[in-house]
Amino acid sequence: xxxxxxxxxxxxxxxxxxxxxxxxxxxxxxxxxxxxxxxxxxxxxxxxxxxxxxxxxxxxxxxxxxxxxxxxxxxxxxxxxxxxxxxxxxxxxxxxxxxxxxxxxxxxxxxxxxxxxxxxxxxxxxxxxxxxxxxxxxxxxxxxxxxxxxxxxxxxxxxxxxxxxxxxxxxxxxxxxxxxxxxxxxxxxxxxxxxxxxxxxxxxxxxxxxxxxxxxxxxxxxxxxxxxxxxxxxxxxxxxxxxxxxxxxxxxxxxxxxxxxxxxxxxxxxxxxxxxxxxxxxxxxxxxxxxxxxxxxxxxxxxxxxxxxxxxxxxxxxxxxxxxxxxxxxxxx
Amino acid sequence: xxxxxxxxxxxxxxxxxxxxxxxxxxxxxxxxxxxxxxxxxxxxxxxxxxxxxxxxxxxxxxxxxxxxxxxxxxxxxxxxxxxxxxxxxxxxxxxxxxxxxxxxxxxxxxxxxxxxxxxxxxxxxxxxxxxxxxxxxxxxxxxxxxxxxxxxxxxxxxxxxxxxxxxxxxxxxxxxxxxxxxxxxxxxxxxxxxxxxxxxxxxxxxxxxxxxxxxxxxxxxxxxxxxxxxxxxxxxxxxxxxxxxxxxxxxxxxxxxxxxxxxxxxxxxxxxxxxxxxxxxxxxxxxxxxxxxxxxxxxxxxxxxxxxxxxxxxxxxxxxxxxxxxxxxxxxx
Numbered sequence: 001x002x003x004x005x006x007x008x009x010x011x012x013x014x015x016x017x018x019x020x021x022x023x024x025x026x027x028x029x030x031x032x033x034x035x036x037x038x039x040x041x042x043x044x045x046x047x048x049x050x051x052x053x054x055x056x057x058x059x060x061x062x063x064x065x066x067x068x069x070x071x072x073x074x075x076x077x078x079x080x081x082x083x084x085x086x087x088x089x090x091x092x093x094x095x096x097x098x099x100x101x102x103x104x105x106x107x108x109x110x111x112x113x114x115x116x117x118x119x120x121x122x123x124x125x126x127x128x129x130x131x132x133x134x135x136x137x138x139x140x141x142x143x144x145x146x147x148x149x150x151x152x153x154x155x156x157x158x159x160x161x162x163x164x165x166x167x168x169x170x171x172x173x174x175x176x177x178x179x180x181x182x183x184x185x186x187x188x189x190x191x192x193x194x195x196x197x198x199x200x201x202x203x204x205x206x207x208x209x210x211x212x213x214x215x216x217x218x219x220x221x222x223x224x225x226x227x228x229x230x231x232x233x234x235x236x237x238x239x240x241x242x243x244x245x246x247x248x249x250x251x252x253x254x255x256x257x258x259x260x261x262x263x264x265x266x267x268x269x270x271x272x273x274x275x276x277x278x279x280x281x282x283x284x285x286x287x288x289x290x291x292x293x294x295x296x297x298x299x300x301x302x303x304x305x306x307x308x309x310x311x312x313x314x315x316x317x318x319x320x321x322x323x324x325x326x327x328x329x330x331x332x333x
Numbered sequence: 334x335x336x337x338x339x340x341x342x343x344x345x346x347x348x349x350x351x352x353x354x355x356x357x358x359x360x361x362x363x364x365x366x367x368x369x370x371x372x373x374x375x376x377x378x379x380x381x382x383x384x385x386x387x388x389x390x391x392x393x394x395x396x397x398x399x400x401x402x403x404x405x406x407x408x409x410x411x412x413x414x415x416x417x418x419x420x421x422x423x424x425x426x427x428x429x430x431x432x433x434x435x436x437x438x439x440x441x442x443x444x445x446x447x448x449x450x451x452x453x454x455x456x457x458x459x460x461x462x463x464x465x466x467x468x469x470x471x472x473x474x475x476x477x478x479x480x481x482x483x484x485x486x487x488x489x490x491x492x493x494x495x496x497x498x499x500x501x502x503x504x505x506x507x508x509x510x511x512x513x514x515x516x517x518x519x520x521x522x523x524x525x526x527x528x529x530x531x532x533x534x535x536x537x538x539x540x541x542x543x544x545x546x547x548x549x550x551x552x553x554x555x556x557x558x559x560x561x562x563x564x565x566x567x568x569x570x571x572x573x574x575x576x577x578x579x580x581x582x583x584x585x586x587x588x589x590x591x592x593x594x595x596x597x598x599x600x601x602x603x604x605x606x607x608x609x610x611x612x613x614x615x616x617x618x619x620x621x622x623x624x625x626x627x628x629x630x631x632x633x634x635x636x637x638x639x640x641x642x643x644x645x646x647x648x649x650x651x652x653x654x655x656x657x658x659x660x661x662x663x664x665x666x
Contacts, residue, residue, distance in 0.1 A: 059599050261604075273601050
């Protein structure tokens, strides 16, 4: 049987390009005691991976040049040397960008959704849904009647974060890069209002018009100038959830902008960064609550799915152009 | 009897100058039912007052041009129309920069320290001591063995904040503007190390040398470039207490610098601003704890006292040159 893998060919400087990746044929994996062999069904591509393509360590180890890129994957067990897993079972884990791989069962979790909902295990019930959940619940702490602004609102995290704020009785304003996305946010997800930052001449004015009572929670997925503008309209005792800074990940320039400490000081603001694994012990509880909200129709999930293993680079690069609505996945098999 | 008052003559643009203030003679205050007449003993001058000299509102109302400047004062009751206060009692309150004033007893608190310790009611047991206490205890949450950096370390807040961190078993590094201050911090207050930012060519290098394990808590009194440099050496799960931004208060330029959100994100940092009145309900408990630490010799207090009502402008302007060690007060009578 054939097996394919994507490796990091060279570290990108600035934008990620096709030269960043190389697809190669590799042999089928061996299978040791305690492992399962997994046929990859869906691969998650995520902005945080851009950081792992750089040389310096941040909160995780960088990818190694010449070795497989890896991330969240859902796959089907095709062989098993662990009695508790059978062929046909579905599992979730951090696995290489590879068609088939073997992995110890200690490093996977069982996926218990119906087969047609498998993408949910990588979206609303996966890392991005959990990221939205913990950011909003642990840092944002939304209260009824508050105004919530979400940048990157139509992305995997933003869509879920906004809906969580809605079900807590907040007024939610989403910022995205297209009318199609904004139409989706308002009409499908119930966001109260939206701003297209690409076509707005004056984001400051638009924000003040759409947030007449100021902003109580800012869920920041993008950073840069958009966040500078939003910071100036934050309220006393407001909270900023620093979840992503996608506008800066490919930048070659020093990230210079408005110093925000004076606003944080005079408005008694809280700003907190996090990564989802900080809350690892609470994943099951959060997944249960998210699943309940989905079953009640309070949270809708959406994925943008590209077919074909060979399209992984394209799917990944699309994240930085805002090509996706909701979670970007690649369907392998 | 003669009575004098300082008013805001004109709003400063940039540096505060003698033209900012005007001293004038006013009549002795009348005294209504429920009020006490207070003879001002000590006046507190504080950097936050610079913000109130600007036109725009921040968290408090601006001073009014042509009207008295006001702030924390300790004075002696000389007349009383409230049975619970007698002449000779000492009171603390927000009062005008004025030799004599009348104030309702609902707006004062009784000062219960011995007469020779009256300045403490405006320093370590007053607003600045409480500011250090709540910033460190509510936001910093120091744990044994952690590294704490304090900018503006020799000021009224910094000296107390550093000592609170020391008594929680932290390694404390103070940043100040002179060797005399640093000698005081190390030898009198037990700071582990200090940096003179004015004579250091490379603050980044000095910090990394003096904080080999990175920084867990940064108590920020100054903002600006010093804070940019410190931010780059913060640890995973570190906390930044945004307490003051004195380096920027007189600035005419837009406050541009390093965007810090990427660091806050990748290191799961918390940054929080506050003003001491947020914790108003807990003042008595905090003052008891501070008084206990003082009596146990764990916290030493220091004031820089200038004599003479007419020296209020000079004392205030000195704050921005770092003229004071510990709390800057003006002794009126």
